[in-house]
Amino acid sequence: MAFLSLTDHGPIREIEMNRPPVNAIDLELVNELQAALRTGAETPVRAFVLSGQPNFFSAGLDLPALLNLDETSMAVFWRQLVMLLQTIALSPVPILAAMTGHSPAGGTVLALYTDYRVMARGEYKIGLNEVQVGLPVPHFIQRGLARLVGVRQAGRLVMEGQLLNPDEACAIGLVDELAATDQVRECALQKARHWLTLPEAAFRTTREISRKGLDFMAKKQAEVETMVAFWFRPETQEALRRYVDTLRERRDREPDRSWRSKT
Numbered sequence: 001m002a003f004l005s006l007t008d009h010g011p012i013r014e015i016e017m018n019r020p021p022v023n024a025i026d027l028e029l030v031n032e033l034q035a036a037l038r039t040g041a042e043t044p045v046r047a048f049v050l051s052g053q054p055n056f057f058s059a060g061l062d063l064p065a066l067l068n069l070d071e072t073s074m075a076v077f078w079r080q081l082v083m084l085l086q087t088i089a090l091s092p093v094p095i096l097a098a099m100t101g102h103s104p105a106g107g108t109v110l111a112l113y114t115d116y117r118v119m120a121r122g123e124y125k126i127g128l129n130e131v132q133v134g135l136p137v138p139h140f141i142q143r144g145l146a147r148l149v150g151v152r153q154a155g156r157l158v159m160e161g162q163l164l165n166p167d168e169a170c171a172i173g174l175v176d177e178l179a180a181t182d183q184v185r186e187c188a189l190q191k192a193r194h195w196l197t198l199p200e201a202a203f204r205t206t207r208e209i210s211r212k213g214l215d216f217m218a219k220k221q222a223e224v225e226t227m228v229a230f231w232f233r234p235e236t237q238e239a240l241r242r243y244v245d246t247l248r249e250r251r252d253r254e255p256d257r258s259w260r261s262k263t
Contacts, residue, residue, distance in 0.1 A: 012045070012192045025062060047196065053101070057103040119184065128141065
């Protein structure tokens with residue numbers, strides 16, 4: 001796989017994203033993640049850890065690339081992305097997110113439906129800032145966020161497009177644990193190892209019950225058409241292109257803030 005590294009830690013498989021420079025999400029990365037999770041489901045893997053590179057879990061959608069797609073190609077992208085999120089949400093085995101750095105927008109969405117989220121301490125950002133770049137937050141993503149932080153808190157965060165630092169995210173339950181950047185993977189692995197020491201049938205059944213609230217993810221392809229239509233609204237396209245241009249200018253002035261070039 002071009003943008004993934006797979007490492008087995010006993011019965012735990014780590015899926016490490018490595019799409020330079022910031023693990024921005026495009027169709028190829030989505031398809032590779034889907035294939036890795038499905039292949040693991042067919043083998044004796046008992047848990048997954050989804051990780052990124054130091055300082056970047058994923059900086060979100062690759063807007064410069066996606067803005068070049070026509071409606072047909074964009075529909076394929078959204079359809080595959082929704083399928084990936086369904087796979088994560090409905091996984092028969094635990095998936096833990098080792099959030100090794102910045103995780104705004106699409107980076108947050110990748111982790112939203114996992115079982116446990118460990119995030120790096122530091123000057124990193126996480127949250128759903130889609131409104132700030134002219135995109136609505138779909139219903140199923142808002143429900144996933146509300147499941148973690150509560151309905152009122154989720155509504156406020158998505159309406160304002162607010163990005164949080166790791167301490168703020170942990171305080172409201174968006175992430176479960178904080179660790180030093182170089183310890184995030186190990187913390188996620190330790191949590192997975194602990195879960196695998198528990199009586200298997202009892203753990204599996206209890207997990208299934210606790211995640212019943214994610215059953216709404218089973219049928220979400222109908223929302224793809226709405227998402228694509230909104231993407232191609234003239235005002236949305238204008239806002240997205242203006243945002244990308246602004247970030248390119250900022251990147252040129254402040255190379256160390258290149259994580260902001262995606263959403």
